[in-house]
Amino acid sequence: MTVEASRTIPANDAGITAPPAPRDRYTNRELSWLSFNRRVLAESENERYPLLERLRFLSISASNLDEFTMVRIAGLEGQVQRGIETQAIDGASPRQQLEAIRGQLLTLEDRQQKSLETLRTLLFEEGIMLAPIDRLAQDQLTWLGEYFESDILPLITPQAIDPSHPFPFVANKGIGVIFRLKRGRRKADLIEMVLIPSGAPRFVRVPGEKAIYVAIEQLVTRFADQLFPGFKVLGDGVFRVIRDSDIEVEEEAEDLVRYFRTAIQRRRRGRTVLLELDEDCDETAEALLRDQLEVEEAMIVKSDGMLGLADLAVICNEPRPDLKFEPFSPRYPERILEHDGDCFAAIREKDIVIHHPFESFDVVVDFLRQAARDPAVVSIKQTLYRAGDQSPVIAALIEAALAGKAVTAVVELKARFDEERNIHWASELERAGVQVIYGFTEWKTHAKVSLVVRREEDGYRTYCHFGTGNYHPINAKIYTDLSFFTADPALGRDAAKMFNFITGYIQPDDLERIAVSPIGLQETLYQLIDAEIANAHAGKPAGIWVKLNSITYKPMIDKLYEASQAGVEIHMVVRGICSLRAGLPGVSENIRVKSVIGRFLEHSRVWAFANGKALPSRQAKVYLTSADAMSRNLMRRVEVMVPITNKTVHDQVLGQVMLANILDTEQSWQLGPDGQYHRLRQEEGGFNCHQYFMANPSLSGRGAALADHEVPRLTLRGSSQ
Missing domain, CATH: 3.30.1840.10 (Polyphosphate kinase middle domain)
Structure with a gap:
């Protein structure tokens, strides 16, 4: 693809001239997605995997490509037909993007067929x-x-x-x-x-x-x-x-x-x-x-x-x-079991984080079922983006409404390819007496929040669940996500204001703890990045760890480039689309990006900021969010970002989930300055974060931290990468 340079970036203090053209400074979103799907397809060629699992990865890559064609290619073709010449982040026009995509599409299709032929031969030897x-x-x-x-x-x-x-x-x-x-x-x-x-x-x-x-x-x-x-x-x-x-x-x-x-x-x-x-x-x-x-x-x-x-x-x-992979049964959180299955008692004692699919999604369902059946619960509010065909979450909300509780469900009709299913669930909920809200016409409600108000001896108490993934029981067995339960009064007040914003357009101007897009989440992230830039200028430790599904939003990428140029050490785990270029001289030398592709689909979204101490530390600021760093998430969706202040949960998210993803070598692909990914060496002594979480004690239990296990130590300059 040929794109003319639009501007020249000034040389930095070291006299190194930064790449002059957007095509060198950013990676095209569509081409980055195709790169992600090549990494998925590569798992079908992974000789370490059982044969039927390799076949499953081949089918997933084909399904991904179908959806990409139905939505992204169709959208670009529509722009070409209407004469729209809006440039992508790398400066490419819709027509130029289509030309580049078509070539890669044919190569990808051909590679899929070769993978199938290889698997045919191997499966034949196994009697299939x-x-x-x-x-x-x-x-x-x-x-x-x-x-x-x-x-x-x-x-x-x-x-x-x-x-x-x-x-x-x-x-x-x-x-x-x-x-x-x-x-x-x-x-x-x-x-x-x-x-x-x-x-x-x-x-x-x-x-x-x-x-x-x-x-x-x-x-x-x-x-x-x-x-x-x-x-x-x-x-x-x-x-x-x-x-x-x-x-x-x-x-x-x-x-x-x-x-x-x-x-x-x-x-x-x-x-x-x-x-x-x-x-x-x-x-x-x-x-x-x-x-x-x-x-x-x-x-x-x-x-x-x-x-x-x-x-x-x-x-x-x-x-x-x-x-196939050895069967895996997720653990039920020990903290809930210690309280005889009483979710409210466990949450009231201390905040809890649940790591799906390694820990059972049943606890999320049980939280809502208990709320539906508890006479002390007076109201439930719930966002629903994707709930699945047989949804125990929907069943719990219906049960609560039939029991006379005030139940509000925000059902997102604009969830792509789930629109018909969500219309069905909305009708079922309304029939049971649930107050159904469809949110905003122009924005999708993508935040994952449950709010339960319970009458207790000392007054009303609010219990909240904030998630990085959907309330979908099937996805929760495949996607790695985090569920955060809390009875923190400030977070409860903020969650209530967020629901009022969706149901009644009441702008939540005085939020105490959480950030909500599209009215403040982006600005909050900029302030946190600016604080790290200031720490770097002051000679203090400065670092950012971030885990996302995608990053395509140019202002956010530029802000991270600015932080890198200031000396902030940035480690990014980005599973899918990444328009940011890592390791560019004078632009992103201090940014390292990897993609983890394995048995489970990485989906949790986490930001961590060093806050004056080398990461990981208890002084770091840690946030869970439903939002990726894309313009749609930050500008056109209702998303939520929640600070993690409880020390135990803080350590679990930062010192286990984030650190394990950064340490992983067996499922990781490193992003180079040229925008290409290279698989890390798979050898004896490597570290597999999915196997670690399957084998080690529950995050919500009394298990030892990752640092106490015999795994590679993190070297921030990238030797472990």
Whole structure:
């Protein structure tokens, strides 16, 4: 990608000229995301992992790429079509970004297919076959033919494409087979299409001792004679369609629920963004698809492998524990057990932090269930961003409302790809008597907060839960997040003001402890960074540790660059998108960035500031937040950042969670000044933070701190990195 330099950055005190162009000073958001997905895909190539887990990583990388295409590529194409020339952080126009993305997309797709071929061979040796149908034995083909006739044929509908049979609608991520046929002496060829119904299995498992899986589209092509008796198949091809799936909210929308119900229907019929074809697709059939789907030439991908690799996740459920990670059961927090399961008693005694998925999400559900059933509880307020299909959190809120408690739920309808589910939950909650609020039209409510008010002997007491992740029981088994429980009166008052802001637009100008975006969180972070800059200028220890999912917000990146240039030592653990460049001479020499990719998805968000002492120390200022360092989080979402002042929780977050992530070598990728990531060496004596947390005592229990275990010591200048 070629982007002209927009300005020159002055030389620093050492006389080193900083990179003159945005393309050298920042990494493009979209290209950084593709880099992240390459790191995910690399886990499918990780020979240390069990085979089915490697296959799962391949399916995750494919699913990620689908969503990227549906949202990010679709958005850029829309900008190009509307003539929008807004430059990205690196100075690239939408058209330039698309050109760069398309090249990397093809490379990534090709690498996915190579990974699949490698895994096919290895799985075959273990008795699991992802079989091309032509390589099966006759008895297996006979069974498949009978299965096709009895179970598949009634589900599918062949449709001719001619003037009296219009081109059918192909759903987003829909797979189909298109045929060119001839019948008898008829001169003209006939084009027929068979769309695979969403309710049909993507893979059919052939009975037998070995696990043999055959993709359903192979059955359709193999047994086309059952579909088209009397016809001769001249050619065929498998195809898959990706559509624009983003939803833009119009500020003048009068009824959000009605608007989203309509928008979800529109999304299903969004314009085609990507057409995937098998390499041997019939030329005439391909030309028809190109014409009818109106897809640009550049966004047509041909593959000699399997389409829709995200569906491989189904095969990962094969009951072969020897080919999967060892089972792991999260611990229930010891502090709660010490109080006979009484969440309120445990929280009242002392603040608690829970580290998911190493500690059970059940404690969050139990907190709300106890609130629902406790006669002393008078009200519950809850934010809901993603709650899942079978949500015990929703059930607890409904139970509380039916018990006569005042329950308020802030349901975010704009949670991407969860809009329909959230509309359903909102209806269920309203039916039970819950006061449902949809928040702001222009902002998403992304903060994760529960507030419970309980009548006690000395008056009303407020109990709060602040989370870095969603109230989603399935995600809580995969995502690493932090749950913070407190009965601190100041935090309770602040949480109540935050809810009043969402429900009644009452600006929380006098918050005591927490910071809320978009009205002050960004400024609070700047003040904390400025304090570290001042400490560095004064010759005091100055440092920042930060753990995020993404950082793309230019003003925040520039502020961290400013801190680096002042001598502040900055360690960043950024799992996904990172537009910041680490180690640039004169710009970010004191910044080190790593990405941790492993068995669990790193999701917790933490900021720590040295505050005059070398990190980690008890004097450091530590914060948990729901916000990433992106413009959407800091400018267009309601987010919360909570200070951790309890000494025990402070030490657990800083001295265990943060330190373990910084020390990790076995799952870590180092970001270089060129914007490229390099895997740290995996060797004997390395440290795996996920294994550490699975094996060691609970954060909320009486377990020893990380520093007391035989693990590598942190060297701030990066020798451990």
